[in-house]
Amino acid sequence: MSGVRQKAGSSAKSAAGLADQGDAFRARPVIESDLAAITALDKVNTGKAKPKYWRSLYERYRTPGRPRFFLVGESGGVFAGFIIGEVRAWEFGSPPCGWVFAIGVVPEQRVQNVGSRLFDELCRQFKQAGVDKIRTMLARQDNLVMSFFRSQGMMAGPFIELEKSLD
Secondary structure, three states, X not given: OOOOOOEOOOOOXXXXXXXXXXXXXXXXXXXXXXXXXXXXXXXXXXXXXXXXXXXXXXXXXOOOOOOEEXXXXXXXXXXXXXXXXXXXOOHHHOOOEEEEEEEEEOHHHHHHOHHHHHHHHHHHHHHHOOOOOEEEOXXXXXHHHHHHHHHOOOOOOOOOOOOOOOO
């Protein structure tokens, strides 16, 4: 697990306007040196290492364009988790809203409000981008993540996901 709990690099300075809770926690934009910790945490949470996937997200989210947010949480200067979201608009008639599509917290940090603080910062940035609603999608059996989002005030929305196997 040592690959997950990395000391933040010297270039990981806090950006203006990001959440600062007055303690050792801070949220900041992702930097390239965070990718190893993010990949390691994702492997802990999913059982699969996906370094190319995380590299591609990093490249896409650091490119200017529509409002996209890839945030890292640090506790005492040590990587504690991440959250990713973006503003999406007019898919299936939905007005612009914020979408959370990835969140991960180092297991030992889960009771330290890391996820809540990252979620709050993402919501703040979504509001600043002009949206007033946030959505996500998750697997039905993912009780941990479902419980987290419910604890943040999220509930079932107006859309139903449908899928078909292409085998």
